[in-house]
Amino acid sequence: MKKLSEEVLSRRTFAIISHPDAGKTTLTEKLLLFGGAIRDAGTVKGKKTGKFATSDWMEIEKQRGISVTSSVMQFDYDGFRINILDTPGHQDFSEDTYRTLTAVDSAVMIIDSAKGIEEQTLKLFKVCRMRGIPIFTFINKLDREGKTPLELLAELEEVLGIESYPMNWPIGMGKQFLGIYDRHHNRIEQFRVEESEKFISLNSDGEIEGTHPLKEDSLYEQTLEEIMLLNEAGNAFSEERVSEGELTPVFFGSALTNFGVQTFLESYLEFAPVPQARNSTSGKIDPLSEDFSGFIFKIQANMNPAHRDRIAFLRICSGKFERGMNVTLSRTGKQIKLAQSTQFMADDRSTVEEAVAGDIIGLYDPGSYQIGDTIVSGKEAFEYERLPLFTPELFVRVTAKNVMKQKHFHKGIQQLVQEGAIQLFKTVKTEEYLLGAVGQLQFEVFEHRMRNEYNVEVLMERQGSKIARWIENDKINENLSNSRSLLVHDRYERKVFLFENDFALRWFQEKNPDIQLYNPMD
Numbered sequence: 099m100k101k102l103s104e105e106v107l108s109r110r111t112f113a114i115i116s117h118p119d120a121g122k123t124t125l126t127e128k129l130l131l132f133g134g135a136i137r138d139a140g141t142v143k144g145k146k147t148g149k150f151a152t153s154d155w156m157e158i159e160k161q162r163g164i165s166v167t168s169s170v171m172q173f174d175y176d177g178f179r180i181n182i183l184d185t186p187g188h189q190d191f192s193e194d195t196y197r198t199l200t201a202v203d204s205a206v207m208i209i210d211s212a213k214g215i216e217e218q219t220l221k222l223f224k225v226c227r228m229r230g231i232p233i234f235t236f237i238n239k240l241d242r243e244g245k246t247p248l249e250l251l252a253e254l255e256e257v258l259g260i261e262s263y264p265m266n267w268p269i270g271m272g273k274q275f276l277g278i279y280d281r282h283h284n285r286i287e288q289f290r291v292e293e294s295e296k297f298i299s300l301n302s303d304g305e306i307e308g309t310h311p312l313k314e315d316s317l318y319e320q321t322l323e324e325i326m327l328l329n330e331a332g333n334a335f336s337e338e339r340v341s342e343g344e345l346t347p348v349f350f351g352s353a354l355t356n357f358g359v360q361t362f363l364e365s366y367l368e369f370a371p372v373p374q375a376r377n378s379t380s381g382k383i384d385p386l387s388e389d390f391s392g393f394i395f396k397i398q399a400n401m402n403p404a405h406r407d408r409i410a411f412l413r414i415c416s417g418k419f420e421r422g423m424n425v426t427l428s429r430t431g432k433q434i435k436l437a438q439s440t441q442f443m444a445d446d447r448s449t450v451e452e453a454v455a456g457d458i459i460g461l462y463d464p465g466s467y468q469i470g471d472t473i474v475s476g477k478e479a480f481e482y483e484r485l486p487l488f489t490p491e492l493f494v495r496v497t498a499k500n501v502m503k504q505k506h507f508h509k510g511i512q513q514l515v516q517e518g519a520i521q522l523f524k525t526v527k528t529e530e531y532l533l534g535a536v537g538q539l540q541f542e543v544f545e546h547r548m549r550n551e552y553n554v555e556v557l558m559e560r561q562g563s564k565i566a567r568w569i570e571n572d573k574i575n576e577n578l579s580n581s582r583s584l585l586v587h588d589r590y591e592r593k594v595f596l597f598e599n600d601f602a603l604r605w606f607q608e609k610n611p612d613i614q615l616y617n618p619m620d
């Protein structure tokens with residue numbers, strides 16, 4: 099192995115944020131192909147190839163056709179080691195999806211050029227924003243008709259409130275897509291031409307020198323005009339503002355046809371942040387420090403009752419991991435030997451012997467870990483900053499089917515809540531249990547685990563979606579609670595209102611201007 103600092107500085111760890119169908123799988127696959135990490139396209143999407151069908155991972159995951167092995171992917175490219183973390187979407191959207199964003203140093207946001215900013219992209223974007231994570235934007239599907247590039251940039255500013263700097267600019271789109279004008283490399287990359295003719299370098303005025311068929315096309319002229327406009331009226335590029343998450347470099351391309359992907363990857367690697375220092379109870383921890391440390395951001399339960407084990411996903415934040423090393427779990431002070439560890443690849447899961455800050459490894463979890471736990475190898479058992487609380491949107495009322503099982507029921511809920519699988523609320527007046535989640539999958543996992551790990555059948559009554567708002571001041575008239583604005587306690591005994599809808603929230607605010615409500619995700 100190279101020197102620790104060289105290893106750490108070669109890491110780039112990111113998540114792809116997007117709405118389902120924007121092209122996350124396709125882009126990931128193309129990136130992995132560049133890195134030689136997979137041999138065939140189609141490997142990432144386990145559901146299509148059926149490659150993962152034999153694994154004994156979570157039953158629910160199998161039913162849904164997603165695979166735990168694809169939740170972290172690693173590949174090497176041009177001296178870099180790149181870790182891509184998956185952020186599952188649609189029905190699989192859960193708090194884990196959000197928490198994954200606490201384990202990365204940057205994010206790649208994919209936007210479908212015809213659809214613009216969609217709901218899930220917005221949600222994930224907000225979390226990145228909250229954490230100041232640098233965001234790189236890939237506008238996909240330029241081989242199809244879509245919104246104009248100027249419209250898309252305007253959406254970035256208006257819907258997301260982030261400034262943008264187009265690193266390249268499309269020349270036409272859909273059937274008339276000719277390529278991209280690469281501002282960063284001062285060249286044109288042509289779509290669907292032979293490799294040897296693909297790149298045209300530009301002169302110092304940013305134009306094609308001499309004669310070229312492209313110059314005859316009116317789309318070329320139009321592009322030059324748009325580039326002029328961008329140069330004069332657009333945002334200036336600033337590496338510093340990119341690293342602070344205030345400016346997003348924007349790339350246009352087409353993942354399916356593998357166009358613009360390599361250019362994107364190379365520019366991304368030029369500007370993407372190295373593993374960052376992280377806040378802890380002992381101040382900022384330098385990733386280059388010799389002492390190993392990391393935190394757990396996700397626990398994947400194995401739903402097979404014969405294998406009660408789980409995998410805890412650890413983001414290494416400093417130093418080097420070596421299999422078999424002894425560490426301390428800061429929360430309990432307990433010593434643990436890290437003998438069973440896993441590294442993730444697109445098409446297999448292998449034992450990892452060594453890994454460094456920036457990498458993600460899977461640890462065999464006999465039930466010792468909780469989400470947010472810190473483990474350290476040094477003498478000082480510090481803890482990394484608590485993971486943020488994510489505002490649940492869906493709620494169910496939960497009871498044990500069999501009243502004789504109360505003890506198991508409470509124990510199960512307590513543990514699953516502590517582990518971060520689900521959020522628990524209690525109605526203030528009647529002390530009923532409500533569970534909150536950001537996605538339906540969390541309830542299904544909860545139900546499954548209560549049955550298999552705690553031997554309790556639960557009844558879950560859907561309460562639908564609600565808007566949860568915490569209260570600044572805990573002194574509140576409990577009579578304000580009703581079905582449209584239900585007052586509950588969270589697990590830390592803080593008071594929270596669950597509003598039936600936006601209308602109920604606004605009505606409440608108008609009637610009670612003195613009550614300060616807040617959303618922890620704002």
Ligand code: G4P
Binds near residue numbers: 117121242355
């Ligand atoms: P996701 O992981 O973000 O959900 O998206 P995914 O990559 O699965 O892509 C969603 C659909 O969009 C796929 O088509 C995919 O082929 C298509 N797609 C991705 N990138 C591009 C692109 O650059 N141009 C065009 N025209 N299409 C693109 P599908 O028909 O839903 O699935 P499949 O059967 O082709 O896999």
